[in-house]
Amino acid sequence: MPTTVSVEHIEMTPGIRGGKPRIVGTRIAVEDVMLMHLKIGYSLLEIATKYDLILAAVYDAMAYYYDHRQEIDIQIAEDDAFVDEFRRQNPGRLQAKIKELKGESEN
Incomplete structure (x- = not known):
């Protein structure tokens, strides 16, 4: 049975970051979180702390990435x-x- 992932912390707005999915209320795109986590090696907690984000928003960004990889x-x-x-x-x-x-x- 498929599971629906909550992405309540992700939004897309034309004109902001080219309409790319990003964390609500920020200019931090899903791809930014993915690159910091998977390519640079920051933990999700480090990203949340470094950019003063709610940890759930960072997890939502990664969930969104994997759903739209x-x-x-x-x-x-x-x-x-x-x-x-x-x-x-x-x-x-x-x-x-x-x-x-x-x-x-x-x-």
Whole structure:
């Protein structure tokens, strides 16, 4: 029998964090909590304490992530690809200078 997960602490609002699911009353997205917990290694209690959040809200964020994992992972990958492409097309001054210097030294 499927279990319904409570996500009373999660909301989506157009114009705030691009409409991404986030903890109610904050700009902390579900993906932020997931990245801090699964990628950086913070415990859920550490995240709640660090950002002055209700622990249940942090657990709801992780429950929401697991319920929508494929969708959120795809969005993260698309965001990362966009940033990579933007950086490639718009190198910072340091990268442009390095390319320029490499071009001069190869001639």
